[in-house]
Amino acid sequence: MKYPPVANIFAVLIAYKMETKAVNAGKLLGDALREQFIVNRTSERLQGQEGTEEIVIIGPAKASLGKVNDIYRHVLYIKHEDYTVLRNIKDFLEGFIEYSDQFKEFNIQLDFNPLSNS
Numbered sequence: 001m002k003y004p005p006v007a008n009i010f011a012v013l014i015a016y017k018m019e020t021k022a023v024n025a026g027k028l029l030g031d032a033l034r035e036q037f038i039v040n041r042t043s044e045r046l047q048g049q050e051g052t053e054e055i056v057i058i059g060p061a062k063a064s065l066g067k068v069n070d071i072y073r074h075v076l077y078i079k080h081e082d083y084t085v086l087r088n089i090k091d092f093l094e095g096f097i098e099y100s101d102q103f104k105e106f107n108i109q110l111d112f113n114p115l116s117n118s
Contacts, residue, residue: 021106
């Protein structure tokens, strides 16, 4: 597996006061991303679009600090060598989050090449 600076990582941190809803929100975002970019679920690699053969989706999983001040945190990582591909994924997720009523009460943070593992 490649890591920065050879590949880029895009992190999506989901925080909410109820753990089950935080987990479900992470799954929903991951599933939406997989559906948008035509995923082969056995390998967790996106296929079907030029330049997406090497996209890897990791998670959602508990963040390294899974609970802070009674707020549960889950993280989803997306890896790819091309920063532009990750930026397109970020734009898709921002639109999906903004136009979906399900995420209005969640704190969702997006980060490129995070220095910590959230």
